[in-house]
Amino acid sequence: MSDAGGHAGSCTYRRRRRRGLATSALLAKHGVRSLLVEKRREIFIYPKARNLSFRSLEILRRLGLGDEMHAVAEHVSDLVVKPMLNSAEEEPAWTSTPFSPLRRTEPEPSAQYLPQSRLEPMLVRETRQHGNEVRYGTELPSFEQDDEGVAAVVRERDSGATETIRADYLVAADGVHSPVRDSLAITTSGYGAVPIFVVFIYFKAPWRKFVPQLGDGDGVQVKNADADGIFLVVEGDFGIFITTYFPTKVKLPSSSLGSGARRYSPRQSASRSTWRSSTSPRGSRTSA
Incomplete structure (x- = not known):
């Protein structure tokens, strides 16, 4: 045809x-x-x-x-949990x-x-x-x-x-x-849109020196009073920081949501996505 x-x-x-x-x-x-x-x-x-x-x-x-x-x-x-990225203290996020x-x-x-x-x-x-x-x-x-x-x-x-x-x-x-x-x-069925945004910040910086034991794909969950998110190792100095926020409580500046992270740009950039359940x-x- x-x-x-x-x-x-x-x-x-x-x-x-x-x-x-x-x-x-x-x-x-x-x-x-x-x-x-x-x-x-x-x-x-x-x-x-x-x-x-x-x-x-x-x-x-x-x-x-x-x-x-x-x-x-x-x-x-793999994923480990640390109070700060440069902290000596760490523990595994899961055992199995x-x-x-x-x-x-x-x-x-x-x-x-x-x-x-x-x-x-x-x-x-x-x-x-x-x-x-x-x-x-x-x-x-x-x-x-x-x-x-x-x-x-x-x-x-x-x-x-x-x-x-x-x-x-x-x-x-x-x-x-x-x-x-x-x-x-x-249509889909289920809870619908979850009122939480997941923010991905792509960056390039010499941060691997703080977690030299982690390989590509591994992550570090940083959890303290000021921050709660996950750093992911990608390749070399290229990394991703993932965190969540509630749009009803915090408004991200629009300048941080551009597409400037293409080709491993050193400039930080973030994108937002909303998780939503669905059925076939x-x-x-x-x-x-």
Whole structure:
């Protein structure tokens, strides 16, 4: 199927994070054509979604990524608690993990540190090697579905050029705040939006000297009367500080919420996100 100025595909994706890429790679392995569109202009450089469980590791192994995955994956992220970052006093944040009893029975480790910044390039390459397309810097402004499938309009962010793509299905792998799901009036259930914001501050500074024993992906929870948050080791001097705040009690200055942290800028920058629970939506030609 195709339209003027467009082309055909079995599935079109609007993705967020690695779920869409994993789905695309799995379908590609089984010969299902797809186009994945990603609003970001480049592969993710920050280590979000840091640890993979044994089930995720099994799926990646079935994709043929087992050896490559284990070559870059590390132990499950560790976390210690300290009153101050430069304090000599520290204690482990936990003594065991939920998957610890499985270590003797599973062929894969119970969990490994393999963040999105390391996994995404693998999945992109795997998808493209099977002939499927991944487009960065591309948006999905609108779509329509009918008895024959879905007509999706995609737009390049830089040029503004648009095209219409006919596909059998549209997979909305764009998170809990999915505009695709909202446009279809597919609701979620649960508590709803939690009134707490999680702030991520990306920075570059010579701070690793205070925690030389920690490896990439490990963290330090600093907990005292003035601060309560977690420093995460990323790579070299690049780090992340994560903390929470209640918007009804504290208002962050807008200048601290820019996007200046790209490419490991030494300038501090933060982004905010609200956690919200959801359930799987009902069946449709558009799957969220």
